[in-house]
Amino acid sequence: MKNLFLPIVIAVLLVTSGFGQTPAPSASADPASVKGCLSGSDGNYTLAEDGTTQTFKVASSAVDLKPHLGHDIAVTGAKTMATSSGVSDNSVAVTAVSMISDHCATASTSTAAASTPAVAETIPSTTTSTPAIVEPTPAATASAPVITEPAPVAAATPPVVVDPAPAAAPPAPAASTRAPDDAKQIPNTATSLPMLGLLGVGLLGLGWLNTRSRTN
Amino acid sequence: MERGIGVRESNDEGVAGSKDRAVRRRLAFVLTVGGVVLLLYVSGQYWQTYAAQTRLAQEWQRQSARPANISTSDNDLLVRLTIAKIDLDAVVVEGTSHQLLKLGPGHLEGSAVPGKSGNSVIVAHRDTFFRHLDELKEGDEIDLRRQSEVYRFEVVGRRIVAPTEVSVLQPSLSTQLTLITCYPTHYVGPAPNRLVVVARLMLPSETSPR
Numbered sequence: 001m002k003n004l005f006l007p008i009v010i011a012v013l014l015v016t017s018g019f020g021q022t023p024a025p026s027a028s029a030d031p032a033s034v035k036g037c038l039s040g041s042d043g044n045y046t047l048a049e050d051g052t053t054q055t056f057k058v059a060s061s062a063v064d065l066k067p068h069l070g071h072d073i074a075v076t077g078a079k080t081m082a083t084s085s086g087v088s089d090n091s092v093a094v095t096a097v098s099m100i101s102d103h104c105a106t107a108s109t110s111t112a113a114a115s116t117p118a119v120a121e122t123i124p125s126t127t128t129s130t131p132a133i134v135e136p137t138p139a140a141t142a143s144a145p146v147i148t149e150p151a152p153v154a155a156a157t158p159p160v161v162v163d164p165a166p167a168a169a170p171p172a173p174a175a176s177t178r179a180p181d182d183a184k185q186i187p188n189t190a191t192s193l194p195m196l197g198l199l200g201v202g203l204l205g206l207g208w209l210n211t212r213s214r215t216n
Numbered sequence: 217m218e219r220g221i222g223v224r225e226s227n228d229e230g231v232a233g234s235k236d237r238a239v240r241r242r243l244a245f246v247l248t249v250g251g252v253v254l255l256l257y258v259s260g261q262y263w264q265t266y267a268a269q270t271r272l273a274q275e276w277q278r279q280s281a282r283p284a285n286i287s288t289s290d291n292d293l294l295v296r297l298t299i300a301k302i303d304l305d306a307v308v309v310e311g312t313s314h315q316l317l318k319l320g321p322g323h324l325e326g327s328a329v330p331g332k333s334g335n336s337v338i339v340a341h342r343d344t345f346f347r348h349l350d351e352l353k354e355g356d357e358i359d360l361r362r363q364s365e366v367y368r369f370e371v372v373g374r375r376i377v378a379p380t381e382v383s384v385l386q387p388s389l390s391t392q393l394t395l396i397t398c399y400p401t402h403y404v405g406p407a408p409n410r411l412v413v414v415a416r417l418m419l420p421s422e423t424s425p426r
Contacts, residue, residue: 063325064313098326186379187312187324187339190398190407193258194343198404200254207247210240 034092035074037104042066047075047092048104060094072101261318265344268319272307279363295330297321297338298359302348312339321345324385327394331360331367331417335388339396342407346397350374350411358393358415369393369415376409384412391417 034056036049045058045065050072058065058075077094276294295308308330312322321340328334340346352358358369376399377384384394393415398407 063311096325184380184382186377186382186385186396186410187317187322188314188379188398188407189317189339189341189346189396189410191318191341191343193261194404196254197258200251200258202251203247203254204251207244207249207251210244210247213240 035100036072038065038068038071038073039104040069045069047073055090057091058094059091060097062095063097065094065097068097068099070102070104071099072104074098074100262344265318265320269306272309272320276307280361282363293362295323296359296361297330298361299352299356300359301356302351304345304348306340306345308338317341327385328387328391330393331362331365331391333389333391335386335392335394337385337394337396342398342401342411346395346411347401349395349397349413350399350401352395352413357418358395360393367391368418370418371413371415374411374413377412378408379410381410384410384414393417 034047034049036047036056038045038047038058040046040058047056047058049056060075060077074097075092075094076096076098077092272294273296276296279293296305297308298305306320308323309316309320310323310325312324316322317340321338323330324337324339327337330336330338340349342349352371352374354371354373356371358371360367360369375384384396395413395415397411399409399411400407401411
């Protein structure tokens with residue numbers, strides 16, 4: 001047993017020193033934006049950068065990426081170029097995302113962007129009598145003055161970097177020319193909490209009634 | 217003999233009665249526990265909202281106390297939404313996901329920075345922050361405060377639209393604020409429509425001191 005002790009100690013020392021010499025994953029994080037096609041599944045997203053063959057692992061706790069699956073998007077955040085055991089492991093910790101196109105036709109990005117209709121702003125009519133709630137009709141919408149704005153500049157430029165880092169964010173007016181990320185539907189703002197609360201009160205009431213009928 | 221049968225019947229009734237009582241007791245217990253659990257869950261959710269708003273308000277105050285000359289991106293600064301008419305005072309969060317809207321009114325990503333040029337869209341739940349949004353009328357004032365800046369808006373109109381009516385989210389050339397919540401606002405159940413309140417930025421000369 002004593003004979004085995006020394007070789008075991010030496011082996012352990014060698015192994016630990018070997019681990020100690022294993023180069024730690026080199027990582028460099030820099031704030032940047034990446035434009036590309038988002039794919040993957042829930043919690044495990046990858047972004048294939050437009051114009052290059054690079055792919056990035058995309059993670060975010062700040063924004064919900066799921067609605068952008070299959071979209072051509074521009075993400076802003078900390079880009080980490082890491083190399084671990086010779087394998088590149090690029091990732092982006094996303095802080096903001098903006099949709100460029102709802103499909104990933106990278107080859108036709110520029111043409112698609114060029115053919116994107118100008119964003120039309122519909123200014124609500126201030127002459128309508130607001131005290132009474134009026135259901136909007138298409139005619140009413142069409143009769144409102146329409147001002148056209150140029151299409152988002154970012155969508156027309158194929159290069160990789162779309163938005164600068166948050167620290168060097170563009171002035172606010174630039175943001176106003178971008179279309180909202182999820183422009184398919186207005187976000188849902190109804191919750192089930194009031195319903196659950198009512199249900200809870202109802203159950204309590206029923207339980208109390210049941211107890212009363214038992215005691216009578 | 218008849219007496220014996222009567223005793224047996226009353227015994228059977230007694231057994232059935234005790235079984236019935238046991239079932240009722242269990243049912244009452246299950247209903248009560250279910251009700252308590254649901255109410256605790258709902259209370260927990262509202263408490264989470266309250267705690268998040270308290271935390272955000274502290275952070276907003278810290279940012280407001282910071283000298284304005286320290287350069288910070290507008291995106292990093294918290295915005296406080298105040299509508300005196302409906303007693304609303306809440307800090308806006310960035311994003312409109314289900315989780316974020318639990319914490320406060322959400323600024324629609326991609327829309328203009330609140331108070332800056334363009335259409336800034338803020339969305340909130342109808343059962344919490346925007347419960348009384350339908351009480352806003354033309355001319356009512358809405359304040360947005362970021363750091364030391366105060367942007368005063370005036371309600372210029374409101375509409376009820378279908379969820380697919382995304383024209384209300386489109387960018388604008390003027391500085392505009394769009395508040396959105398589900399409609400009907402005072403209703404427990406599905407919300408087929410959206411209530412949209414549109415406000416425009418008031419000029420300094422138009423604002424009344426508050």
